[in-house]
Amino acid sequence: MEKDMNTATDTDSLTSHEITYRIGELSSEFDVTLRTLRFYEDKGLLSPRRIGNTRLYSRADRARLKLILLGKRVGLSLLDVKEILDLYNASGDNLRQLTVALEKGEEQMQILQQQRKDIEEAIGELDQTILSLRDQIAKTGE
Numbered sequence: 001m002e003k004d005m006n007t008a009t010d011t012d013s014l015t016s017h018e019i020t021y022r023i024g025e026l027s028s029e030f031d032v033t034l035r036t037l038r039f040y041e042d043k044g045l046l047s048p049r050r051i052g053n054t055r056l057y058s059r060a061d062r063a064r065l066k067l068i069l070l071g072k073r074v075g076l077s078l079l080d081v082k083e084i085l086d087l088y089n090a091s092g093d094n095l096r097q098l099t100v101a102l103e104k105g106e107e108q109m110q111i112l113q114q115q116r117k118d119i120e121e122a123i124g125e126l127d128q129t130i131l132s133l134r135d136q137i138a139k140t141g142e
Helices: 023-030 034-042 059-073 078-086 095-141
Strands: 049-051 054-057
Touching: 023 034, 023 054, 023 059, 034 059, 054 059, 059 078, 078 095
Parallel strands: none
Antiparallel strands: 049 054
């Protein structure tokens, strides 16, 4: 039994009637291209099951995609994201994964805060330059 492309797929050929998602479903849900999903698969970040040419993503793949996109949004490298994801152990406490995620998050926070400071300084300098240019234009027009 397969549902249409816009809903989660429950496929009979899967042994454990778990919910799966097709590539188009995740692409739409997370607003990423099919190429992006294939790229993440090539990099070992996602591991969809295949039935023929159809990629079927599990709930775990969907959760990983969500974390990949969060990492990307905050500026982590895909290598850092992969390192964090690969530390996950379904039967463990994942203390190592949480510790590494915290370390990388704190490092990235420092980088982003410095970038924000640099941007604020650049905005201030540009604001002063614009005011000066407006002043010069006004004096020239008098």
